[in-house]
Amino acid sequence: MKVLRISILLFLLPITFLFATELEVHFVDVGQGSGVILQTSDAVVVVDAGQYGEMADYLRGIGVTDIDLIIGSHAHADHIGGFPAIFENHEIATVWYNGQTHTTRTFENFIDAILNSDADYYEPGIGDSVSYGDLEIHVLHPEGSASDYSGHLHDKNIVIHAVYGEVSFLLTGDAEVKSEDEILDSGLDIQSTVLKLGHHGSRTSSSVDFLRAVAPQFAVYQAGIDNRYGHPHAEVIDRVQQNTSADIFGSDIHGTIIFRTDGKSITVETEQSATIQRESVVDRVNINTATVEELQQIVHIGEARAEEIMRLRPFSSVSQLSRVSGIGAGRLQDIIDQGLASVD
Structure with a gap:
């Protein structure tokens, strides 16, 4: 009977794992940059990777070896610079990038890493989506490939709406007000549980109309401690506080921020304990x-x-x-x- 009981336990453990349904979303502290990991029992999705090797180290630290989808929102170093280190240490199935070219060595290293891998490559646009079990990834911006676009890199930034049951995450990269207006004009439902504030909490993003349409319960920004840009800008924090009921979290004071959800309820865990206070708005x-x-x-x-x-x-x-x-x-x-x- 003792042997039989052990056999039953060994059989039940993998069944419990297979039916475990939870999404973890890690807003990783990469300093002045952006890096987000979405992880379920079915898949791992990485949206941006900071500038250096912090994301690769973090992925190894949480035991990730294979990545189903990598999304580079745009070509700035603080979003794509960390991807080559990830390619060196992980198997990547698919890469999404907007297609816009850039002249930096960081961008060249990013493209070389893709070309030297076995990953599939795609330049998504609004309406594209992919599902991994209960996790749905929807593209809200741009309208399509930006391979022929020569304007500012932020203009064609990829914006992702990640949906898991009744809980959703709006990941904006460095989308500015112009892109936010284009998303609003699309008529898509962008209400989200968690909003990643655009452009590290810069005043160039997070318009009142956009914040009210998203109506988040939580707002997150990723920025470095005492960064030279002054991110997050005080008026953005004020805008969020005035126009939403969201709790605000920032990697500069909270470190890495992890949300966990079963598709109905949601919890948040931070590396450090801190409170974001209302700040005086700095005039231009x-x-x-x-x-x-x-x-x-x-x-x-x-x-x-x-x-x-x-x-x-x-x-x-x-x-x-x-x-x-x-x-x-x-x-x-x-x-x-x-x-x-x-x-x-």
Whole structure:
């Protein structure tokens, strides 16, 4: 009888595992970057991978060897830079990317990793979807492949709606207000349990209309501690607090954030305990009227550049800051991404 009892237990254990239905969504602390893992007993999906090797280390740490789907939202290093390390250590079935090319070595390494793998490759658009058991992945943006698009990388950012029973996650990457408006105009139902705030909590994203349409119970941003962009921006935190009932979590103060759901209820676990307070909203800096001290709130602007800005103004757009000594394409993009400089 003792032998029989042990045999029954050994038989029942795999049945219990097979019928275990839970989705875990890991918002991994990758510093100033984005990386999300969706894991069920049926599949593993990775949406963005930070800039370095943190995601590969984390995946190994939770015992993941095979990945069913990788999604690179767009070509910026803080979203795709960590993928080559993942390809080196894991078997990848499918890769989704929007198709837009970029000129950086990081992007080239990302493409090389795909080409050197056995993974299938696809450039998805709105309406595309895939299911892994009870987990459904729906594409809300862009309209299709961005392989011929030469505009800003954020414009064709892939936005994913992950649905598991009655619980859903809206993963926005660096989608800005223009993309949010396009999603709203599509007429799709985007109400979600958890919203990943666009562009690391930047003021370029998370419009009032978008927040109200999503109506999240939880809002998450991924940003590095004391990052040079000031993410998350205070007015975004204020917008979320004013227009939703969401609890807010951020990787800069909470570390890695893990949601678990059976498709009906949801729990959240954080690496660190913290509370997000209401912050004072920082006004934008008008580069045509600001003082030397005010101009120095803008990333890459010290006293010498602030004085040069005052000599060169007026400017008709923030992009014209490229006229200032030492502000090349990279620093100009940082200034635009910070979202603090304005001309009105």
